Amino acid sequence: MHATKNAGTASDTVKSGEWGKFWETQKTAFYEVMKIATQGFAKKLVATYHIDNSHHILDYGCGPAFLIDDLQRTTQHIAGVDINPFFIEQAKQNHPHYTFALISTDIGQTRLTLQQQLAEKQYDFIILLSISQYFPDVQSFSLVIDMLSGYLTNGGRIIVADVIDQKTSSYRDALALLYQCLKRGKVISFTRFVLYVLFSSYSETSKKAKLLTISYQEVNAVAAGCGLKCESVPGLTIHPSRSNYVLSKK
Template identity: 30%
Template sequence: MKNWETYWSAKKPGFDYIMRNTTPVFYEKYLKKTDIKPHHVFLDFGCGPGFLIEKLPAENRIIGTDISKDYIEFCEEKFRSSKNVFFECITEKNSFRTILSKEKPDVIMAISVIQYFENNLVLKKYIDEVMNYSKENKKNIQFIIADIIPQKNSKLIDAFEVFLHSIRKGYFLDFFRFCREVLHSDYNSKQLKVNKTNPEFFELYAKEHQLKLEFLKNVTVNKNRYSLVFTF
């Protein structure tokens, strides 16, 4: 039985081609405009090859996490000269909860990641981990989830929006390489289901736990997707 954890356990070059061009959009449209303090510790959940980490201020402590040992090893080599950047491979023994307790981040980011959770129950447990960490440490947390796929979402529209962006920004060859990998890999396997989550799920969670929730518009390439920020 194939699952996303198995799929992402190894580095995916085709996705790297597209993410190196689309991930920085989130930084430019949102993070760059926020009030980043030098003492803030950032945690990038699902960091992949570290394209978002490249954009973050060098003076901040930055933690990249991923389930892929390949990506973690790649990033450790890529950022070996960066004194404030560290990486953690998420495993059964080194869980997300363990990493939170150890690294104590102020800002947690999950960009183009939660669609690979098994279902919304797993997503809820993931948000619970951040909320519990915030409460246990009496720490204010900014938790950003970006590029969320809603129920009524079209793969064709998604692809077309990235295609247009690739034409405008001059990375059409990277877009072509990405499409080739998607079409010739297990990504489109019937056993691999992308999890789609409507805004109402997050609104209900925020209401139940009395959390501040802000929806963000047009901070990623795909405008039919959405992003949000929880403040714990």
């Protein structure tokens, strides 16, 4: 059955939750480390899928547009959306020639915003990088995938990267991140990142609302419910114990 038909009305189903409130108000979280992790993903994305200027890309959960900073060297057809007004304003200032839209944790409102801001546009790649863990539940994740599937080109792909599941090891991922920071001489940035995770509002929020884990079986079921096929693709990000999935039209 189609994902939205199972869920009741979107506005009744999707609530902002603690993580939604957290990301709506962030201005400085993880900045240097986010850049490093995003650069690693962008490089692998371009190499794996041979992205060039013919491709149109939508970054869903774009933050301050770090991914777009990297992808603009490869394609000029880029758009980004995020729930944080500060991030969107920063993205617009840095990339005034691209489309950016402020969305909501309410899927009904987001659907309306995308209809207005993106009109009839379609994308070869829709990227959800490191945001699946902040959904309140798998059903909310499913509603977003269902909505985004309508913006895919015939050969388009939704790439859900850095997904946390039961096999994820924080220790292994932290070591991989430390290695990348050492390569770039960003040890101080890594230290600040660790301190932020342990002692900031991020830590407080994680105690109230645990990060969402999503299994392969759940992602596959979400894809099937949206009329998509699911492929697991290892190694797309610098985090070795997180999963990555490519969802495409059957």
